[in-house]
Amino acid sequence: DGGITQSPKYLFRKEGQNVTLSCEQNLNHDAMYWYRQDPGQGLRLIYYSQIVNDFQKGDIAEGYSVSREKKESFPLTVTSAQKNPTAFYLCASSIGTGGAYGYTFGSGTRLTVV
Amino acid sequence: AQTVTQSQPEMSVQEAETVTLSCTYDTSESDYYLFWYKQPPSRQMILVIRQEAYKQQNATENRFSVNFQKAAKSFSLKISDSQLGDAAMYFCAYRSGKGNSGGSNYKLTFGKGTLLTVNP
Numbered sequence: 001d002g003g004i005t006q007s008p009k010y011l012f013r014k015e016g017q018n019v020t021l022s023c024e025q026n027l028n029h030d031a032m033y034w035y036r037q038d039p040g041q042g043l044r045l046i047y048y049s050q051i052v053n054d055f056q057k058g059d060i061a062e063g064y065s066v067s068r069e070k071k072e073s074f075p076l077t078v079t080s081a082q083k084n085p086t087a088f089y090l091c092a093s094s095i096g097t098g099g100a101y102g103y104t105f106g107s108g109t110r111l112t113v114v
Numbered sequence: 115a116q117t118v119t120q121s122q123p124e125m126s127v128q129e130a131e132t133v134t135l136s137c138t139y140d141t142s143e144s145d146y147y148l149f150w151y152k153q154p155p156s157r158q159m160i161l162v163i164r165q166e167a168y169k170q171q172n173a174t175e176n177r178f179s180v181n182f183q184k185a186a187k188s189f190s191l192k193i194s195d196s197q198l199g200d201a202a203m204y205f206c207a208y209r210s211g212k213g214n215s216g217g218s219n220y221k222l223t224f225g226k227g228t229l230l231t232v233n234p
Contacts, residue, residue, distance in 0.1 A: 033221070040123075042205060042226040058221065090159065100209060102149050103222060105159035 002027045006091050006106035012114050013078065013085065021076045021109045023091035030095070032074035033103065036060060037088040046089075049074055078111060086113050116141045118208050120225035127196045128233050134181075135191045135228045137206030144168075145211030148182070148189045149222065154202040162204070165189065167211065193230075201232045 004025045013019045025032065031050050035043040045058030049068040063082025068074055074093075078085045088110050092103035117140045127133035139148070150162040165173045165182050172180050177197075181190045193200055206225040 035224075040226060042118075043222075043224040045221050048221060088157065092159075100147050100211070102147075102151075102161045102164055102207075102209075103159075104161075107156070107158050 004091055004093055004104055004106035006089075006109050008109060009107070011109055011111045013111060014114060016080045018077055018079050019111065021078070021089055021091075021111070023074045023076065023106060024072055025074075025091075025093045025104075025106075026072060027093055027095075027104060028071070029093035029104070030071070031093060032068070033092045033094070034058075034064075034066065034074070034076045035090045035092065037090060037108075043090065046076065085111055087111060116143075116146075116208050116210065116223050118206050118223050118225035120204075120206055120228050122228045123226075124229045124231070126231040126233060127193070129196055129198060131196055132192060132194045133196055133230065135193075135204050135206075135230065137189045137191070137225060139187050139189065139206070139208050141187065141208065141210075143210060147209040147211060148180075149207040149209070150178070150180070150189075150191045151205045151207060151224075152200075152202045153205065153227070154199075159205075163191065196232050198232050198234060201230055203227045203229050 007022045033048045034046040037043050044060050047066040049055035065077045090108045091106040094103050119138045146167045148165045152160045152162050163173050163175045177194045179192045205227045207222040
């Protein structure tokens with residue numbers, strides 16, 4: 001079945017470490033997105049990519065980095081510059097480049113700083 | 115920038131009853147898309163319903179329907195015959211209709227969510 005796979009489901013990071021969250025899709029979608037979810041905050045856009053080798057900052061990109069070397073993959077790195085990384089991270093993709101038909105989401109990664 | 119407001123942090127409904135979740139949004143555009151997403155305890159986001167702003171007819175999907183009031187910038191979700199499996203966080207989202215010209219026009223902007231409890 002087609003879908004989006006996020007791994008790991010739970011991730012623990014020590015202070016000062018970089019960690020990478022994986023997102024893979026087999027839907028042949030062009031666009032991919034990373035959102036952060038905090039309690040009471042809804043979903044906030046971190047980065048998005050419309051095509052391979054291109055990506056744009058969203059509303060809260062500071063302390064994060066991404067790459068889009070393959071259409072299927074859009075990994076997110078949470079760097080040590082992100083001061084409050086504990087959150088739930090959701091990856092999504094959409095048909096074409098526009099998202100007019102909505103997104104398909106992965107099941108998320110819970111990141112905790114220890 | 116567009117904003118989406120869900121004024122009800124929590125709602126509850128009795129099983130088999132009807133409940134309406136509110137959503138308002140702020141935009142200067144005339145062409146856009148609106149969505150309702152459901153996030154159950156598994157935290158998997160599921161698309162419930164989609165509305166295109168140029169269509170006056172309210173979207174429906176089985177027990178889920180919307181009341182789209184364009185002039186009032188309101189997009190409420192009605193759940194009929196509520197079931198225990200409807201218990202979830204519900205998010206309203208907005209997407210600009212400015213096409214795929216790049217930039218952030220096509221991102222989804224989400225409200226903060228409404229937590230729905232269904233009582234047996």
